Amino acid sequence: MWVANYNPPLMSYFLAGAASVFGWSEIALHFAGLIIAITAALGIYSLARMWCGRPLLATMVAIFTPAFMVSSTTLMCDVLMLSFWIWAMVLWERALRNKQSRWQFIAAGALAGLAVLTKYSAITLLPLLPILSLLRTRRLGWWVPGIVVPVLMLVGYELITARMYGRGLFFAAVHYAQTGHIGFPGGWKASGIIGLAFAGGSLLPVLLYAPFIWRPKTLLAGGIIILGTLLLTFRLSDNLGLMGALPDLMKHWGFLIQCVILTASGIHLFLFVAAEAWRRRDAVTITLVLWIIGVTCFATILNWTVNVRSFLPLVPAAAILLVRRLEAIRGNSMTDGWLLWPLIPAAAVTLSIAVADYQLANSARTVAEQITLKYKSAGHQLWFEGHGAFQYYMEKLGGRPIDVERSLLLPNDIVVVPYPGTFFPLPAGSVGWADHLEYEPSSWMNLMGGTEKGTAGFYGANLGPVPFSIGKPPVQLYYFVRVDSRIQYDSKPDNEQEAQAGDLPSFSRISSRSSQTEDVGRSTGHPEVAAQVQLAIQLDTDGKTAEAITKYRNVLSLDSNNLEALNNLAFILATADKSGLRNGEEAVQFAAKAVELTRATQPKIIGTLGMAYAQAGYFPQACEMARVASVLASLTNQKEIAFTNAKLLSLYSSGRTADAADAK
Numbered sequence: 001m002w003v004a005n006y007n008p009p010l011m012s013y014f015l016a017g018a019a020s021v022f023g024w025s026e027i028a029l030h031f032a033g034l035i036i037a038i039t040a041a042l043g044i045y046s047l048a049r050m051w052c053g054r055p056l057l058a059t060m061v062a063i064f065t066p067a068f069m070v071s072s073t074t075l076m077c078d079v080l081m082l083s084f085w086i087w088a089m090v091l092w093e094r095a096l097r098n099k100q101s102r103w104q105f106i107a108a109g110a111l112a113g114l115a116v117l118t119k120y121s122a123i124t125l126l127p128l129l130p131i132l133s134l135l136r137t138r139r140l141g142w143w144v145p146g147i148v149v150p151v152l153m154l155v156g157y158e159l160i161t162a163r164m165y166g167r168g169l170f171f172a173a174v175h176y177a178q179t180g181h182i183g184f185p186g187g188w189k190a191s192g193i194i195g196l197a198f199a200g201g202s203l204l205p206v207l208l209y210a211p212f213i214w215r216p217k218t219l220l221a222g223g224i225i226i227l228g229t230l231l232l233t234f235r236l237s238d239n240l241g242l243m244g245a246l247p248d249l250m251k252h253w254g255f256l257i258q259c260v261i262l263t264a265s266g267i268h269l270f271l272f273v274a275a276e277a278w279r280r281r282d283a284v285t286i287t288l289v290l291w292i293i294g295v296t297c298f299a300t301i302l303n304w305t306v307n308v309r310s311f312l313p314l315v316p317a318a319a320i321l322l323v324r325r326l327e328a329i330r331g332n333s334m335t336d337g338w339l340l341w342p343l344i345p346a347a348a349v350t351l352s353i354a355v356a357d358y359q360l361a362n363s364a365r366t367v368a369e370q371i372t373l374k375y376k377s378a379g380h381q382l383w384f385e386g387h388g389a390f391q392y393y394m395e396k397l398g399g400r401p402i403d404v405e406r407s408l409l410l411p412n413d414i415v416v417v418p419y420p421g422t423f424f425p426l427p428a429g430s431v432g433w434a435d436h437l438e439y440e441p442s443s444w445m446n447l448m449g450g451t452e453k454g455t456a457g458f459y460g461a462n463l464g465p466v467p468f469s470i471g472k473p474p475v476q477l478y479y480f481v482r483v484d485s486r487i488q489y490d491s492k493p494d495n496e497q498e499a500q501a502g503d504l505p506s507f508s509r510i511s512s513r514s515s516q517t518e519d520v521g522r523s524t525g526h527p528e529v530a531a532q533v534q535l536a537i538q539l540d541t542d543g544k545t546a547e548a549i550t551k552y553r554n555v556l557s558l559d560s561n562n563l564e565a566l567n568n569l570a571f572i573l574a575t576a577d578k579s580g581l582r583n584g585e586e587a588v589q590f591a592a593k594a595v596e597l598t599r600a601t602q603p604k605i606i607g608t609l610g611m612a613y614a615q616a617g618y619f620p621q622a623c624e625m626a627r628v629a630s631v632l633a634s635l636t637n638q639k640e641i642a643f644t645n646a647k648l649l650s651l652y653s654s655g656r657t658a659d660a661a662d663a664k
Helices: 010-022 026-051 055-063 066-071 078-097 103-116 120-125 128-137 143-165 169-179 187-202 204-208 216-236 247-251 253-279 283-302 308-330 336-340 343-375 389-396 496-500 528-541 545-558 563-575 584-597 603-615 619-635 639-653
Strands: 382-384 414-419 431-439 448-450 455-457 476-483 487-489 512-514
Touching: 010 026, 010 078, 026 055, 026 078, 026 308, 055 066, 055 308, 055 336, 055 343, 066 078, 066 187, 066 308, 066 343, 078 103, 078 120, 078 128, 078 143, 078 308, 103 120, 103 128, 103 143, 120 169, 120 283, 120 308, 128 143, 128 283, 143 169, 187 204, 187 253, 187 283, 187 308, 204 253, 204 308, 204 343, 216 253, 247 253, 253 283, 253 308, 283 308, 343 382, 343 389, 343 414, 343 431, 343 476, 382 389, 431 619, 476 619, 528 545, 528 563, 545 563, 563 584, 563 603, 584 603, 603 619, 603 639, 619 639
Parallel strands: 382 414
Antiparallel strands: 414 476, 431 476, 448 455, 487 512
């Protein structure tokens, strides 16, 4: 876990312990995760009992936030960290109220230390313990040893891991957060807006309680001002640098309105927190306000990216602060039934998001089963790139991940590459196009990735400026290439010394040896063929296109499998400046033969076939060939060819043919 995500080890040990008792099954592990979520919910209820009059309402508000509900259905470390932290706060508050329970300070400090060793971000919560103590007692006391405990635990952990791995893992994670930080084109302004949208979306119930905590005139005037200002700002300022990709999405009113509502929800949350800080200056309110501010600063500024999970620790504080405000305004004049109704739409949205997250995760299993059913056989090995759930299921079903240090790929092996995603380039000319798979999760809520109508980044704002959006999630693409010649990877990591100590290897250069065969058509029994090809190329360069066509035909009459002649002639027949020289049908025949002879290993030739199809009027086939050429070129690190065919794809999609200039 620390190698892949720079997280501390307690969640990994917890899962290993649960599996040793209940077995290594997904049901058993998720059941263990459910126990953690219940423990966290009980902790929220226990803290709320001491800090507000309706603890059950505060707990329900917390549960039905997207941050808590979705996180509690995963096996990530966030909810376990929250569980340790919330019970540390419970014991700490009990110890402050009961002077005879000094041991509870030590126990609370130990739980706080365990929270940090579950997720390092919990360290930003530790100052709340001495702050609450000073606000309560106004002096030093037995709570001081309690706060020393988590500090000693973290220092000990750092020293032990430094001895084991050559560097302390806590500071390694801090370094990663700084160097791996994902910025946005709009800079700090964009980060602030995205932080507001994620905070508002993560704690959606707070917005739904707005009619209960504000006067009607204040709510109406404030709503008009905030929503109107955001709408004008988003509409008139393009995308404010919120997105590196899909910048035109802000022109779609449906997505624009969702961005406005979620950002307004975040503004409402912090206006509410500011109002509470102004109205009430007691120890609990100050602690809750600082709790929310601290988590927000970490989630939006210090963390490597903005995501919903980073806002999870502020859920209990926001829920309790909300209920305290409801009690201060309404007192006993409003029944619990009326207070519960905003939770109905909150639960509907939150459960929809949780279902969408489940479908997104389960799609990896479904796709892996489809892939292995179609491509795994005794005759060849099924390789893949990609990580996470896809890696888990592919390995479980017999696929093998490519190891760029030592993997050996043999002819007719199949390689699967998920898109979008990070991948190691394959050797150019050593793999040929095989197929692709499109999978569309059946959900009406999008959490990850972008479409023409919306984008979202629940687990990383680099994928979208909002945590979720209404609409279908993007189609998941998986590309398949067939290994055409033997490939032996022998890359060396840049950080070889650190990798030997257990660190994640880093590669700036991928090294491999390929036993490629000679291109069909390069060698011929006719000595004059090579000279004739060069003459045809020169004629075409000099603008003597008709003569070049004649010369290429002469070459093919001598050697019908000459690749250069087949490809170049097809290119001229598809893109010639003079319409009388073009012949799409004939260009398709020549280009298709070239693709067949190269076993679809040359994206440039596949791109020529796309041009020929377009000239012949077969635009669906032209789009497919341009897409295949662009993808294969990307997978084999031929960036210029990939860019050119992506540009050609847009031409074919609009029903236009290509000329020679478009192919450059």
